[in-house]
Amino acid sequence: MELGLAIAIAGAAAAALFAGIGSAIGVGLAGQASAGVMSEDPEKFGNLLVLTVLPGTQGFYGFLIFFLVIMKIGFLGGEVPAISVYQGWQIFFTSLPVAFCGLLSAIHQGRVCTAGVAMTAKQPADFMKSVVMAVIVETYAVLGLLASFLLLRGVKL
Amino acid sequence: MAITSIQKIDIITHKEHRKGIVKYLQDRGLVQITDVKEEKVPLLFEEERDIEKELGNLTYILKFFSRFEEKKGMLESFVKPKFLLSRKEFEKIIKEFDYQEVYEKCQRLERRLNRLRHTFRKLHSWKEEVLPWLDLEMLLSDVHPTLKTEVVLGAISFQVIEDLLKDLKKATEERLFFKIISESKIKRYILLIYLKEDSQKISETLKRYNFEQVLYPHLDITPLQLNSFIDGRLEKAGRERGELIAKGKVLLERSKVKVVALYDYLANLKAQRDIQSSFSQTYGTFRISGWIRKEDVRKLKEELEKRFKEIEVITKDPSPKEKVPIALENRRAIKPFEMVTRLYGYPQYRAVDPTPFLAPFFFLFFGLCLTDAGYGIILSILSLIGLWKVKEGRRLFQLLFLGGLATIICGALTGGWFGIERIPHFLERIVLFAPLKDPMIFFILALALGFGQIVFGVIIKMGKELSRHQFREGLLGEGSWIVIFSGILFLILSLILKNQQITAIMGEEQAKRIGLWLLAFGAFSRVVLYGLFSKRKIVGMGLGLILLLDGAKNFLGNVLSYSRLMALGLVTGVIAMVINIMAQVAFETPVIRYAMITIVLLVAIVVVKKFSKAKYIIAVALLVIIGAVFKKIPIGGYVAMLAILLVGHPFNLAINTLSGFIHTMRLQFVEFFPYFFEGGGRPFQPFKRKEEYTIIK
Numbered sequence: 001m002e003l004g005l006a007i008a009i010a011g012a013a014a015a016a017l018f019a020g021i022g023s024a025i026g027v028g029l030a031g032q033a034s035a036g037v038m039s040e041d042p043e044k045f046g047n048l049l050v051l052t053v054l055p056g057t058q059g060f061y062g063f064l065i066f067f068l069v070i071m072k073i074g075f076l077g078g079e080v081p082a083i084s085v086y087q088g089w090q091i092f093f094t095s096l097p098v099a100f101c102g103l104l105s106a107i108h109q110g111r112v113c114t115a116g117v118a119m120t121a122k123q124p125a126d127f128m129k130s131v132v133m134a135v136i137v138e139t140y141a142v143l144g145l146l147a148s149f150l151l152l153r154g155v156k157l
Numbered sequence: 158m159a160i161t162s163i164q165k166i167d168i169i170t171h172k173e174h175r176k177g178i179v180k181y182l183q184d185r186g187l188v189q190i191t192d193v194k195e196e197k198v199p200l201l202f203e204e205e206r207d208i209e210k211e212l213g214n215l216t217y218i219l220k221f222f223s224r225f226e227e228k229k230g231m232l233e234s235f236v237k238p239k240f241l242l243s244r245k246e247f248e249k250i251i252k253e254f255d256y257q258e259v260y261e262k263c264q265r266l267e268r269r270l271n272r273l274r275h276t277f278r279k280l281h282s283w284k285e286e287v288l289p290w291l292d293l294e295m296l297l298s299d300v301h302p303t304l305k306t307e308v309v310l311g312a313i314s315f316q317v318i319e320d321l322l323k324d325l326k327k328a329t330e331e332r333l334f335f336k337i338i339s340e341s342k343i344k345r346y347i348l349l350i351y352l353k354e355d356s357q358k359i360s361e362t363l364k365r366y367n368f369e370q371v372l373y374p375h376l377d378i379t380p381l382q383l384n385s386f387i388d389g390r391l392e393k394a395g396r397e398r399g400e401l402i403a404k405g406k407v408l409l410e411r412s413k414v415k416v417v418a419l420y421d422y423l424a425n426l427k428a429q430r431d432i433q434s435s436f437s438q439t440y441g442t443f444r445i446s447g448w449i450r451k452e453d454v455r456k457l458k459e460e461l462e463k464r465f466k467e468i469e470v471i472t473k474d475p476s477p478k479e480k481v482p483i484a485l486e487n488r489r490a491i492k493p494f495e496m497v498t499r500l501y502g503y504p505q506y507r508a509v510d511p512t513p514f515l516a517p518f519f520f521l522f523f524g525l526c527l528t529d530a531g532y533g534i535i536l537s538i539l540s541l542i543g544l545w546k547v548k549e550g551r552r553l554f555q556l557l558f559l560g561g562l563a564t565i566i567c568g569a570l571t572g573g574w575f576g577i578e579r580i581p582h583f584l585e586r587i588v589l590f591a592p593l594k595d596p597m598i599f600f601i602l603a604l605a606l607g608f609g610q611i612v613f614g615v616i617i618k619m620g621k622e623l624s625r626h627q628f629r630e631g632l633l634g635e636g637s638w639i640v641i642f643s644g645i646l647f648l649i650l651s652l653i654l655k656n657q658q659i660t661a662i663m664g665e666e667q668a669k670r671i672g673l674w675l676l677a678f679g680a681f682s683r684v685v686l687y688g689l690f691s692k693r694k695i696v697g698m699g700l701g702l703i704l705l706l707d708g709a710k711n712f713l714g715n716v717l718s719y720s721r722l723m724a725l726g727l728v729t730g731v732i733a734m735v736i737n738i739m740a741q742v743a744f745e746t747p748v749i750r751y752a753m754i755t756i757v758l759l760v761a762i763v764v765v766k767k768f769s770k771a772k773y774i775i776a777v778a779l780l781v782i783i784g785a786v787f788k789k790i791p792i793g794g795y796v797a798m799l800a801i802l803l804v805g806h807p808f809n810l811a812i813n814t815l816s817g818f819i820h821t822m823r824l825q826f827v828e829f830f831p832y833f834f835e836g837g838g839r840p841f842q843p844f845k846r847k848e849e850y851t852i853i854k
Contacts, residue, residue: 064735067738067739071738135819139721142724142728142816143724149731
């Protein structure tokens with residue numbers, strides 16, 4: 001039984017961990033570029049902030065699944081149900097979509113945002129277009145979150 | 158017709174009216190002036206004022222003012238606020254305001270501020286030098302050689318001070334006075350007094366240990382006095398700077414409106430002058446060519462003829478080959494959606510304006526992407542506030558307001574209220590289905606809407622082709638698709654009948670047979686009939702087959718693409734739900750409650766900011782105590798819960814509004830538009846007043 005619980009925890013951790021790493025990298029990329037532009041033109045702070053925080057959502061998505069998993073395995077009060085090894089693996093796999101979609105999409109979104117920052121620096125009027133490009137990458141993180149969520153709902157403990 | 162009819166216009170008149178007519182056209186803002194592409198005589202202007210130079214001076218003033226302006230809020234960093242002026246006020250400013258005085262005042266202020274900055278820098282560096290010596294209780298003039306002794310001040314690294322001392326004592330045989338005046342992290346500041354006869358040996362030793370000697374001028378004051386003297390000067394300089402900034406602020410408040418009004422006036426004057434290079438002219442006359450909305454022609458003609466005596470206005474419809482600029486014209490309710498069309502690009506002059514067609518879909522899809530009535534209410538209220546506060550970029554807020562209404566409808570029908578799982582009974586009664594319980598219904602709904610929009614797109618294309626007398630394309634091309642689509646509808650109907658085990662109107666088998674026949678006939682007419690009516694029959698049939706297969710593939714992909722509506726709609730609800738659960742957990746779990754309260758108070762302190770270091774530490778200590786106390790009291794739970802809700806829900810709303818907006822837009826651009834949209838038009842941009850800083854009521 002203990003092994004099952006450990007595997008489930010590994011799943012929860014993976015969701016928060018990988019998506020979080022991705023967001024950190026993505027926000028980092030965009031943030032550096034924004035800071036560079038702002039050193040010349042502090043007026044653009046509002047616009048650049050949007051581009052910088054965009055890759056941050058993946059970390060949040062990962063955290064959501066992490067949260068739902070630890071709720072499911074009873075870490076937030078109540079009794080910890082007995083989790084078999086199979087159930088543990090089930091939970092582990094449910095968190096993979098959000099973990100990896102989050103990790104990779106956040107990094108790539110960070111790159112798109114960095115390019116968007118450069119674009120906003122040169123063509124401030126086209127700022128919204130660069131946001132559009134970045135949000136299109138976001139779709140796949142959203143799909144990953146949804147996949148993980150629906151799978152997790154299906155797991156019976 | 159949603160694309161306004163545009164006519165070509167030529168205005169020919171006598172040269173002496175040039176200035177008057179340009180000003181008139183700018184004020185009315187009805188005509189887009191095009192550059193006449195022919196050899197032009199260089200224009201001569203009798204200059205009354207050097208507009209460029211004056212604009213430069215005004216820009217300098219505005220830039221200088223920005224140093225004193227209050228910090229901008231988040232909203233203002235996105236949209237620049239403008240001044241509202243009546244025409245009378247504006248004209249009074251233009252006539253009476255002499256910016257030269259303000260300009261000189263600004264220059265004087267700037268010079269003084271720069272001088273002050275220099276003073277500050279100097280005083281600070283002095284202060285830094287004197288600080289280590291505050292405990293030296295002697296006059297600075299005494300730190301100089303006497304008849305027999307040397308008096309030296311200086312700094313030395315703390316690592317070597319012991320060794321230095323030893324060496325010095327050895328070198329002078331203990332004939333030396335030595336005192337540490339103060340200590341910093343890495344340096345010791347020392348006073349040395351020794352006999353002049355030893356100075357050779359001592360200075361060698363000092364050099365070896367990298368002793369940094371400090372020299373002071375002959376002043377009959379102690380370092381402490383010097384320090385307070387510097388403080389006094391600093392305070393005086395600070396006061397002076399405060400006064401200057403206050404002066405700057407007064408100047409800003411008194412004259413900002415006037416400066417920007419004048420700026421706008423001159424910028425428009427410059428535009429009037431610049432546009433004249435687009436005219437063609439002869440010795441005595443000139444001609445303005447351009448575009449005008451057909452509905453404005455009569456009004457303009459009448460007014461022009463009344464104002465200017467010798468004038469000829471010629472208008473004619475554009476020839477089919479000309480690239481006509483595009484002006485969109487829609488009903489008020491649909492107008493906000495023009496923004497979506499504009500983002501994609503303008504349609505061609507003789508094509509269809511997609512705005513009225515995409516409006517209902519956009520409305521509905523946006524609502525489905527959020528599906529939370531609570532969020533819808535907040536979004537509507539926020540966009541109303543935006544409409545009220547911001548005078549420009551209103552289209553976006555109007556669109557968001559409509560989107561908010563759609564969200565309220567979709568949310569109420571699916572029982573989404575801030576992600577709350579158990580909603581009051583009266584709200585539950587209007588719920589059609591709960592997305593989280595039956596995601597399948599949502600999925601099918603999304604695909605059905607996609608199917609509907611694509612069929613609609615094909616119908617629009619057919620209508621367009623028929624109106625252009627392209628009967629083969631319209632009837633056999635698009636018409637066949639519509640037959641195929643109705644076949645698909647019948648097949649779906651048969652599936653439904655099979656699942657429900659009912660025989661309304663027709664039986665399951667019957668519906669299936671009709672569906673299959675329709676499919677077969679559609680495919681037949683798309684390939685064979687379409688081919689037979691082509692010039693080269695076999696090639697036509699081949700083309701028809703390729704188009705059929707390609708269309709089928711696109712159709713499938715496009716319809717499936719609408720499943721994003723379900724994904725986005727579900728995600729909003731899921732995140733909202735999880736935020737609620739987290740808030741509840743925080744409410745119930747003492748540790749999280751404690752951590753949350755600490756975080757909230759910490760954030761509060763950071764926001765308040767004005768804490769010195771010592772107070773900061775006390776505040777944090779207090780926090781920990783307060784947190785520990787609150788751990789036991791339910792109020793702490795409420796604070797923690799509110800904090801999570803107040804951060805979580807706005808975040809969810811913001812991120813999902815953004816992606817909802819963009820994905821809804823994408824469905825229009827990528828899935829819907831290819832069926833009928835012909836892009837590549839240029840917008841109609843009449844020559845008119847630009848209002849960069851001021852708006853005239």
